Amino acid sequence: MSAKPSTLTERRKAATQLDIARAAARLFTEHGAEGTTAEAIATAAGVAPRTFYRYFRTKEDAVAPLLVVGAASWREHLAATEEGTPLLRAVEDAIRKTISAADEAPEFTWTRGLLRAAVAEDSALAAVWHRVNGASEIRLRPVLARLAPQADELTVQLVAAAATAAIRISLERWAGTDEKAAPAELAVRCFRGLSGGLEV
Structure with missing residues (x-):
């Protein structure tokens, strides 16, 4: 699990970054990548452009804090798993709870x-999405290792990769549809398909 901001200054910084990320996500959703500028994001977030650039190099980078929050929430659900729960079932339950919530x-x-x-317009936005997923996979490994101390390192890495890919694939497929409900069951199905050969 990622460390939470400990000082007041760090918490304020994190809150400002998240406000900017929410504004960026809303503008990307409403206007697409080409129709969104860093200056427009700053205005929507109520900060000066120089404040925006203090935290982010590009308009695409600005969405990362919002995506990171989702990844952290999923690891927290998993870390709260009842002791003794089989690892693959614990991952399925955490995926379902996180996406449903x-x-x-x-x-x-x-x-x-x-x-x-990201998929249709902007490779830079896609790169941020994949970067956040990659970082989440790495941070997931120690959580899985604590839940299944009997599992070897390779198995932990494979479960982390399968879980991260399952969530990513399900969200990307859902984004291309008009389905209103979150793809919790699709994500579980993806995870079962990707982890089918694993024994934990």
Whole structure:
């Protein structure tokens, strides 16, 4: 699990970054990648352009904090698993809980817009999405290792890769549809397909 900001200054910085990320996600959703500028994001977030560039190099980078929050939430659900739960079942349960809970958040609607923009328009936005997924996979490994201390390192890496890919694929497929409900069961199905050969 990623460390949470500990000082007041760090918390304020994190809050500002998240406000900018929400504004960026909304504008990407409403106007697409080409129709969104860093200056427009700064205005929507209520900050000066220089503040925007203090935190982010590009307009695409600005969405990362919002995506990171979702990834952290998923690891927290998994870390809260009852002791003794088989690892693959624990991962399935955490995937289902996380995506089902996200369905109620306005940010989740923006995720669809972001992914549509990333897939259809903007390779830089797609790169941010893949970078966040890669970082999430690495941070997931110690959580899985604590839940299954009997599992070897390779198995832990494979489960982390399967879980991360399952969530990513399900969200990308969902983003290309008009389905309103979050793809919790699709994500579980993807995970079962990707982890079918694993024994934990």
